[in-house]
Amino acid sequence: MLNTVLSAFNVAGTNTIEWGNGLINKTWKAKAADGVYILQRLNTSIFKNPEDIACNIEAVGWHILHKKPDAVFPLPIKTKSGDLLFTDATGNYFRLLPFVSGSHTVDVLQHPAQAYEAALQFGKFTKMLRDFDVQRLKITLPNFHNLSLRYAQFTHALANGNAVRITESAELIKLATANTAIVDSYEKIKSNPQFRVRVTHHDSKISNVLFDDHDKGICVIDLDTIMPGYFISDVGDMIRTYLSPVSEEENDFSKIDIRTDFFEALAKGYISQMKDELTKDELHHFVYAGNFMIYMQALRFLTDYINNDVYYGSKYKGHNLVRAGNQFTLLQKIQTQEQSLQAIVNQL
Ligand code: GN1
Numbered sequence: 001m002l003n004t005v006l007s008a009f010n011v012a013g014t015n016t017i018e019w020g021n022g023l024i025n026k027t028w029k030a031k032a033a034d035g036v037y038i039l040q041r042l043n044t045s046i047f048k049n050p051e052d053i054a055c056n057i058e059a060v061g062w063h064i065l066h067k068k069p070d071a072v073f074p075l076p077i078k079t080k081s082g083d084l085l086f087t088d089a090t091g092n093y094f095r096l097l098p099f100v101s102g103s104h105t106v107d108v109l110q111h112p113a114q115a116y117e118a119a120l121q122f123g124k125f126t127k128m129l130r131d132f133d134v135q136r137l138k139i140t141l142p143n144f145h146n147l148s149l150r151y152a153q154f155t156h157a158l159a160n161g162n163a164v165r166i167t168e169s170a171e172l173i174k175l176a177t178a179n180t181a182i183v184d185s186y187e188k189i190k191s192n193p194q195f196r197v198r199v200t201h202h203d204s205k206i207s208n209v210l211f212d213d214h215d216k217g218i219c220v221i222d223l224d225t226i227m228p229g230y231f232i233s234d235v236g237d238m239i240r241t242y243l244s245p246v247s248e249e250e251n252d253f254s255k256i257d258i259r260t261d262f263f264e265a266l267a268k269g270y271i272s273q274m275k276d277e278l279t280k281d282e283l284h285h286f287v288y289a290g291n292f293m294i295y296m297q298a299l300r301f302l303t304d305y306i307n308n309d310v311y312y313g314s315k316y317k318g319h320n321l322v323r324a325g326n327q328f329t330l331l332q333k334i335q336t337q338e339q340s341l342q343a344i345v346n347q348l
């Protein structure tokens, strides 16, 4: 099956293995006689218009490469008929990218230096696109990081979802409703002209950065969700996923922790690129960004649990409830350190 897809891109004689651990798309690494590739099947139940994603990646890629010809930007490879995507007989969409040689990804950060490098790459990505007209970007997932809508989806699930699961979730539902101040702050941000709309990655987890053999960042990847957005999306998802020594999958919540040295490295890396771009108000919301994304992810996992795992799926009974509990624990931990973390940013 995959060989048919690869031959549509003019790639023959491959050895293909599953690659990465994204929750949404499916990815393979394909070794062929003429090179190494990354093949991806897009999840069209989530991304309704895969062509829009392809368009965004092309537009952003050429802008970056035009400005900085030596930048690393894996541009999608076209099919034999010149298309950016291949559609198979059953309507699956595939894209092919060159594998960046000498690169690897990381799933869990071991050293603060990795947080610095990754944050620098996400900051650099937005900065390189500062003169790109964000309105040119197609909205690949409408309202993706609209926290008010995520909260509304949660209350809708409470009214219409699986009653047994709602009972099981009582403790987390309490936490969700106790933290609506995070939604109120988001509403204020939306009407604050000091908050700029920039080209935003919207999925800045550590596995979306390529590293070289010396652990230096090369570039960011997984550009499905590049859309106009606020800096709190990218900084927030880094805070959400870089500070704790364990991921959102961990079910022993006592292992969840806030590593201050990783936070400081993240802040330094991002601000090294973005200091002239961020306004004072934005800088003052640096730690809020973490609360915003952690709370949104907690809500999304909890909502999905109540809705019988329709979005994220589940590998074991109660999986999304565990993920939600994990994220609410992380939220509570960061809230106890909010001021000391923000003080670190204020001193940079
Ligand atoms: C999804 O597929 P992946 O792992 O790149 C999700 C993100 C979540 C993440 C949680 C399109 O990303 O928003 O933060 O799972 N992407 C989409 O692990 O919903």
Ligand code: MG
Binding pocket: 022, 024, 203, 222, 224
């Ligand atoms: Mg992704």
